[in-house]
Amino acid sequence: MKKILTFNVNGEVKEVLVDGTETLLFILRERLNLKGTKEGCGRGDCGACTVLLNGKPVNSCLVLAMTVNGMDITTIEDLEKDGELHPIQKAFIDNGAVQCGYCTPGMILTTKSLLEENSKPSDEEIKHYLEGNLCRCTGYVSIMRAVKSLI
């Protein structure tokens, strides 16, 4: 049975007709055409599907779309403003922290949340916070460098 999902995506109120079994990831990509959010494992292990739910990173592959009714979602598409990349995006590019790019949207959104919670994280704190984002190119050293350049 389809129901109307009303939620705020990247600052705009969206209404979407949703089947109760559809995930937030599916709705973002296939109904709202926000393809920056990636599906990796589909099991909450890899973090490629990370979005911010009311400002906090979650695995959108494990969230039923209907459960976010009335809530705020931020995807990677929200970070660039007026053609200007977000400082975290710039830091990732400047430090060579983007290789194939598949993990990058999730990696950047998790980093955004980390730095909002803790403006001076230690190496250990960065690693613990980002452990749910896997980079299969294993570009972790560059990713650490990018995050640390922002501190």
Next chain:
Amino acid sequence: MKFTYIAPQSIDEALDILAKEKGKAALLAGGTDLLLSVKDGDKQPDYIVDLKALRQFNKINDDSGRLSIGAMTTVRDIEKSSLIGNKYPFLQQAAASLGSVQIRNLATIGGNIFNASPCADLALPLLALDATLTLQKSRASRKVSINNFFVDNGVSCAAADEVLLDIGIEEKAGKGIFIKHSKRRAMDISVVGVCIRLEFASDGKVADARIALGSVAPIPMRAIEAEESLTGELLNEKTISESAIIASNEAKPITDARASAWYRKDMVNALVTRGLSILKNGSNR
């Protein structure tokens, strides 16, 4: 995935639906376990009942020493709670060890316990703290000690029309430790989990001991005989080693993809020894 999603507007409505659809409905709290089992086909519920009506049970309260943790409190909120960090750091450590920050922002303490998984990280500190669970069904509520809650792998004493509302912890003295042993340091399910809490008498002897073990039996378990072997004793190499061997004998692990049964037994011995030794040297509260 085939099911009907229902989001009751009140607790009463949610409980009525559960009473009516006994056994055909699955409860959705954080959803991080449920969505996986539904995606995999391990669970095929007719209904998924969203517990957002229970959202107000997401707080950690200190009632003159007695902690009350709402079942819908996220694992991340437990990890970040200074109240829990100050009183029971081993509970905070267990929360921080569960999944990733993305998972912890969704997963709830209630879901971690209610699923009755033998590898539930939060079950161990709650066993070590003799937590009390408040179960609610339509027009009736009851309190159950967590020591009596787990029945079998994935099975608890909760009826199909009951939900978990609150986890209560009476003020506890002493100090504790949580150790999780997994193949990878991050994002992994434990091969063996251990949580120990000790209370000491004024002469330095152990007045009361709790040793909780995870992933080594069909349920998160207490090593009761190992606990008793410590009571009235001073911690030293001999009493620690004896207790660890007893705990290892009490463990009833299976061999699975993560580890073999004998390895798990060996690790219980090693980790209980390590935990007791750290508590003896007094660095952990």
